[in-house]
Amino acid sequence: MDAALSYAREHRARFLDDLIDFLRIPSVSTAPEHAADVARAAQWTARHLKTLGFAVRIEPTSRHPLVRADWLGAPGRPTLLCYGHFDVQPADPLGEWRHPPFEPAIDGDIVFARGASDDKGQVLIHIKAVESILRTAGTLPVNVKFLLEGEEEIGSPSLATYVPRHRRALRADAALVSDGTMFSPGLPTITTGLRGMLYTEIEVSGARRDLHSGQFGGAAPNAVAAAAQIVAGLKDRKGRIRIPGFYTRVRAPSPAERAAWARLPFDEATFLRDLGTDVAPGEEGHGVLDRLWVRPTLDVHGIGGGFTGDGMKTVIPARVVAKVSMRLVPDQRPERIFLQYARFVRRNCPPGVRVEVRRLGSASPVDVSPDTPPVRAAARALQEVFGKPVVYAREGGTIPVVAAFAHVLKVPTVLVGFGLPDDRPHAPNEKFALTNFASGIEAVIRFLHYLAE
Amino acid sequence: MDAALSYAREHRARFLDDLIDFLRIPSVSTAPEHAADVARAAQWTARHLKTLGFAVRIEPTSRHPLVRADWLGAPGRPTLLCYGHFDVQPADPLGEWRHPPFEPAIDGDIVFARGASDDKGQVLIHIKAVESILRTAGTLPVNVKFLLEGEEEIGSPSLATYVPRHRRALRADAALVSDGTMFSPGLPTITTGLRGMLYTEIEVSGARRDLHSGQFGGAAPNAVAAAAQIVAGLKDRKGRIRIPGFYTRVRAPSPAERAAWARLPFDEATFLRDLGTDVAPGEEGHGVLDRLWVRPTLDVHGIGGGFTGDGMKTVIPARVVAKVSMRLVPDQRPERIFLQYARFVRRNCPPGVRVEVRRLGSASPVDVSPDTPPVRAAARALQEVFGKPVVYAREGGTIPVVAAFAHVLKVPTVLVGFGLPDDRPHAPNEKFALTNFASGIEAVIRFLHYLAE
Numbered sequence: 075m076d077a078a079l080s081y082a083r084e085h086r087a088r089f090l091d092d093l094i095d096f097l098r099i100p101s102v103s104t105a106p107e108h109a110a111d112v113a114r115a116a117q118w119t120a121r122h123l124k125t126l127g128f129a130v131r132i133e134p135t136s137r138h139p140l141v142r143a144d145w146l147g148a149p150g151r152p153t154l155l156c157y158g159h160f161d162v163q164p165a166d167p168l169g170e171w172r173h174p175p176f177e178p179a180i181d182g183d184i185v186f187a188r189g190a191s192d193d194k195g196q197v198l199i200h201i202k203a204v205e206s207i208l209r210t211a212g213t214l215p216v217n218v219k220f221l222l223e224g225e226e227e228i229g230s231p232s233l234a235t236y237v238p239r240h241r242r243a244l245r246a247d248a249a250l251v252s253d254g255t256m257f258s259p260g261l262p263t264i265t266t267g268l269r270g271m272l273y274t275e276i277e278v279s280g281a282r283r284d285l286h287s288g289q290f291g292g293a294a295p296n297a298v299a300a301a302a303q304i305v306a307g308l309k310d311r312k313g314r315i316r317i318p319g320f321y322t323r324v325r326a327p328s329p330a331e332r333a334a335w336a337r338l339p340f341d342e343a344t345f346l347r348d349l350g351t352d353v354a355p356g357e358e359g360h361g362v363l364d365r366l367w368v369r370p371t372l373d374v375h376g377i378g379g380g381f382t383g384d385g386m387k388t389v390i391p392a393r394v395v396a397k398v399s400m401r402l403v404p405d406q407r408p409e410r411i412f413l414q415y416a417r418f419v420r421r422n423c424p425p426g427v428r429v430e431v432r433r434l435g436s437a438s439p440v441d442v443s444p445d446t447p448p449v450r451a452a453a454r455a456l457q458e459v460f461g462k463p464v465v466y467a468r469e470g471g472t473i474p475v476v477a478a479f480a481h482v483l484k485v486p487t488v489l490v491g492f493g494l495p496d497d498r499p500h501a502p503n504e505k506f507a508l509t510n511f512a513s514g515i516e517a518v519i520r521f522l523h524y525l526a527e
Numbered sequence: 528m529d530a531a532l533s534y535a536r537e538h539r540a541r542f543l544d545d546l547i548d549f550l551r552i553p554s555v556s557t558a559p560e561h562a563a564d565v566a567r568a569a570q571w572t573a574r575h576l577k578t579l580g581f582a583v584r585i586e587p588t589s590r591h592p593l594v595r596a597d598w599l600g601a602p603g604r605p606t607l608l609c610y611g612h613f614d615v616q617p618a619d620p621l622g623e624w625r626h627p628p629f630e631p632a633i634d635g636d637i638v639f640a641r642g643a644s645d646d647k648g649q650v651l652i653h654i655k656a657v658e659s660i661l662r663t664a665g666t667l668p669v670n671v672k673f674l675l676e677g678e679e680e681i682g683s684p685s686l687a688t689y690v691p692r693h694r695r696a697l698r699a700d701a702a703l704v705s706d707g708t709m710f711s712p713g714l715p716t717i718t719t720g721l722r723g724m725l726y727t728e729i730e731v732s733g734a735r736r737d738l739h740s741g742q743f744g745g746a747a748p749n750a751v752a753a754a755a756q757i758v759a760g761l762k763d764r765k766g767r768i769r770i771p772g773f774y775t776r777v778r779a780p781s782p783a784e785r786a787a788w789a790r791l792p793f794d795e796a797t798f799l800r801d802l803g804t805d806v807a808p809g810e811e812g813h814g815v816l817d818r819l820w821v822r823p824t825l826d827v828h829g830i831g832g833g834f835t836g837d838g839m840k841t842v843i844p845a846r847v848v849a850k851v852s853m854r855l856v857p858d859q860r861p862e863r864i865f866l867q868y869a870r871f872v873r874r875n876c877p878p879g880v881r882v883e884v885r886r887l888g889s890a891s892p893v894d895v896s897p898d899t900p901p902v903r904a905a906a907r908a909l910q911e912v913f914g915k916p917v918v919y920a921r922e923g924g925t926i927p928v929v930a931a932f933a934h935v936l937k938v939p940t941v942l943v944g945f946g947l948p949d950d951r952p953h954a955p956n957e958k959f960a961l962t963n964f965a966s967g968i969e970a971v972i973r974f975l976h977y978l979a980e
Contacts, residue, residue, distance in 0.1 A: 104838060229839060269741065273839045282803030286953045287826045288722065288924025291854050292818035293798075293807040298827045299758065306752075306759035345746075350735030354746040355879035365745035373740045374751045375834045375842050381850055382831025385557060386682060386726045386887050388852055389828050389953075397834055399841055401744050426808035434839050471741025500739045500842075 103161035138224035158197035159226035192499035203518035248448035254491025270439035295426035556614035591677035611650035612679035645952035656971035701901035707944030723892035748879035
């Protein structure tokens with residue numbers, strides 16, 4: 075182990091070169107014109123793992139390929155399944171980047187690039203930890219399977235069917251997922267819960283065609299007004315979601331979890347200052363961390379239709395689409411919530427218009443017990459590297475595959491993020507701390523050894 | 528007069544050629560790239576009127592020029608002010624036109640082109656009536672002043688200051704405005720009221736930047752949700768506008784007007800079938816004609832911001848703009864309503880976001896007495912041409928200059944539209960009936976003579 079740690083320190087500069095190389099690939103999975111780049115990123119990781127002696131396969135899907143790579147040279151020892159993704163979010167709005175998003179720029183300890191934190195930097199932590207051990211010991215303390223995908227940013231549609239179909243091939247004793255953040259800089263964090271998600275589209279149709287508000291205003295259905303009414307009706311004045319049955323299966327966190335959170339260095343004033351608001355709107359009677367982690371939420375992402383250009387146009391819009399998503403918590407089930415939601419939306423559709431409700435994607439919420447051998451091994455590794463006891467926190471976001479690991483593979487998952495809360499994933503000027511890149515590699519080297527014990 | 532009527536009949540084919548020529552000019556006033564075309568349309572009308580012996584001036588404004596043309600060869604006789612506009616609405620969505628919008632197509636009695644009904648066809652009715660009299664009698668029975676603008680479709684901003692500044696030059700005994708429709712085909716109609724209008728923009732700002740709904744959903748302000756809430760809160764469930772004081776100055780129509788409307792050939796079922804809905808949403812307790820003519824209304828035209836593309840993006844929008852306009856009725860005043868509206872919007876702004884309310888344009892409502900000598904002269908002319916008694920109806924739309932004629936010039940205005948209710952002004956496949964073009968010219972020839980009596 076010590077040899078591997080030394081190797082990692084000695085090869086730091088080369089590891090960084092590899093990271094920059096990886097970040098140059100504009101593997102934007104939502105954009106059809108970048109499909110070849112996503113494939114290139116898949117090949118990049120595949121080549122890397124092949125060089126290390128992994129048995130690698132690139133699996134085509136209906137959209138972007140996924141990469142599986144196995145090193146099974148430790149029979150009788152536990153098997154670890156490492157998950158990550160090589161696709162990235164779109165870079166727009168481009169004008170807000172200080173450096174071009176796919177020309178990584180280093181400034182002190184920071185690398186700026188799309189995908190630096192989410193998730194290429196963290197994928198490379200796993201790969202470089204494995205390299206460090208293999209290049210020094212010639213073998214790994216446990217068996218390792220990589221499962222890397224290029225569709226995380228579009229909701230992991232292919233993995234949803236791939237994981238159940240390859241249950242046996244993916245069988246493992248623990249899974250390691252690094253696609254998130256530490257609670258605050260220097261504070262090693264294991265994530266014990268992720269919210270699920272349900273993404274929907276509401277289409278409202280009024281008259282046969284757009285109408286002139288002079289000629290028809292007062293007696294014509296207005297699709298945008300109806301959509302506004304439907305959307306506004308989804309929550310009450312206290313921020314509570316009005317869908318009947320929505321909260322029925324919401325589970326409260328354990329007293330132990332709550333007590334641990336109370337000790338976290340969370341400052342609401344700093345949080346609000348960062349957002350640029352003076353109040354955190356949300357469900358009355360729940361603190362900010364509860365609202366982010368253990369309470370389900372609903373957000374409208376946009377209402378598209380009608381006239382929104384400069385100046386005046388007096389159109390009564392005939393058709394409009396609204397995007398609405400919910401973040402779900404244990405034990406809410408997306409399928410059931412969708413039915414309750416769709417029924418509620420249809421019931422609140424005002425007269426004179428028709429509404430259609432579509433489900434665009436969903437993922438189950440998950441909670442991870444902090445009391446499994448893999449999590450204990452990870453906690454020990456993290457504490458040694460960062461010099462502080464691990465904190466256990468939840469995350470408000472969603473990693474669709476983790477639900478499949480929990481419910482389909484039934485493997486205990488270790489969620490260890492090496493990003494920082496201000497890394498700006500999905501936004502301009504995404505960044506990643508190089509100290510976290512290095513510490514992450516050391517932590518994973520240790521984790522692999524402790525997992526074998 | 529008979530000679531003029533014969534002349535008009537004999538030159539029908541040439542008049543149509545001129546109309547087609549006029550319609551070919553894409554004088555879209557909202558589009559900066561069409562500014563030269565609007566100027567070209569101004570020159571087209573100026574040249575035409577100059578050939579007829581009018582003293583013509585093209586007046587530059589800060590945006591599009593207006594045209595004034597005077598024939599004052601009948602001293603001691605009344606003076607008529609003819610208003611119309613040579614600018615047109617944008618043609619988009621282009622894909623829905625059966626013929627290109629600026630390549631006029633004739634199909635039987637119908638000409639299809641942007642601006643055919645609104646308002647080039649009707650402007651040319653006035654010009655061709657004057658031509659028919661001048662070319663046969665060498666003189667007109669009354670003095671005639673033309674006031675033609677290129678900014679009607681952007682709310683007549685220049686006329687708003689031009690009319691008060693040129694009170695004396697525009698002085699007249701009657702005004703004639705043809706920029707609307709007959710109540711139904713073959714039914715000569717004089718309009719006795721127009722709604723005014725107040726066009727606003729609401730800008731809602733939440734967090735400093737767009738946020739990720741996984742990371743922040745539940746504790747972050749959502750600008751689109753706030754805009755939806757503000758917009759939905761503008762009306763109650765019965766379709767009544769909730770702005771305090773909004774209805775205070777709304778005047779009910781006279782019993783005589785109401786009685787006349789009851790005899791109009793209005794069929795609610797046909798109206799709804801045309802719209803493609805089964806109910807006419809609107810203010811409870813008011814019939815459809817009341818909702819369109821004598822009740823003020825409020826419409827949202829669009830909410831722009833956030834994500835509205837294909838697929839899923841989990842953004843919490845930081846900023847959004849909604850376009851909201853109101854149609855006003857006598858004796859509502861746009862300035863006062865704007866203050867009441869802005870106060871109400873600000874008061875309904877949910878916590879965590881800021882709102883800005885801007886007025887983009889406004890026009891006062893007008894009502895026109897049917898009991899003035901010019902209106903009686905018009906009624907006689909129309910009845911003779913169409914063979915039916917005139918009906919008196921209101922229109923729900925707005926012609927900003929008419930308020931200035933009433934309140935600034937204090938001249939009785941005759942509102943006679945020769946369009947048909949299904950002419951689709953502002954929409955694809957705008958059309959105009961050639962029989963109405965011909966009948967309109969005859970009616971205006973007669974009107975000019977009866978006005979002199």
